Amino acid sequence: AQTVTQSQPEMSVQEAETVTLSCTYDTSENNYYLFWYKQPPSRQMILVIRQEAYKQQNATENRFSVNFQKAAKSFSLKISDSQLGDTAMYFCAFIKETSGSRLTFGEGTQLTVNP
């Protein structure tokens, strides 16, 4: 079975600064995908960024980038130039390639961006 662990229940950052959210996972699979999802107070889960395990290059989406360390089973999210709209719950998630659409989520990190 896969597990995803987020060790930071809450984090805060000043607007325009950079923040890093941590995630570790455990799996015996070799082919899988990792994701960061954002859940604002509206509750709608939004995909922020994804990383394919077979790719060594870290994924980047505008102000969001990841540090994927496959051997260490670590997958952190860096948010640059933080904006007030980034305030949300962030979930790290895992899916193995053969499981269709079954996501395994971490416990989440509540990020607050302060003006």
Add this chain to the structure above:
Amino acid sequence: ETGVTQSPTHLIKTRGQQVTLRCSSQSGHNTVSWYQQALGQGPQFIFQYYREEENGRGNFPPRFSGLQFPNYSSELNVNALELDDSALYLCASSLLGQGAWNEQFFGPGTRLTVL
């Protein structure tokens, strides 16, 4: 292109009752997954429906059941409600079969409170 919708938004039931939650998948999608998100936790996979058949199930008892209709909308039914069933129920739709990874699009959820 319409997004994923869920109804109702909120629901209050008493212990022992039965409840039906509904989800309309995004246009063109053939798969619906249901997740339970207890307060302060990450979503937990309940089950997935693909072309009207159950296609994977998480660690939930049989009193959690579902249906998927020919138009790919879906229902989640919970019998004999317990207090611990109080949670946000999320559905997510995707298009299975288009490669190894299929992005899931989440609805806004139904908040169920069991008294």
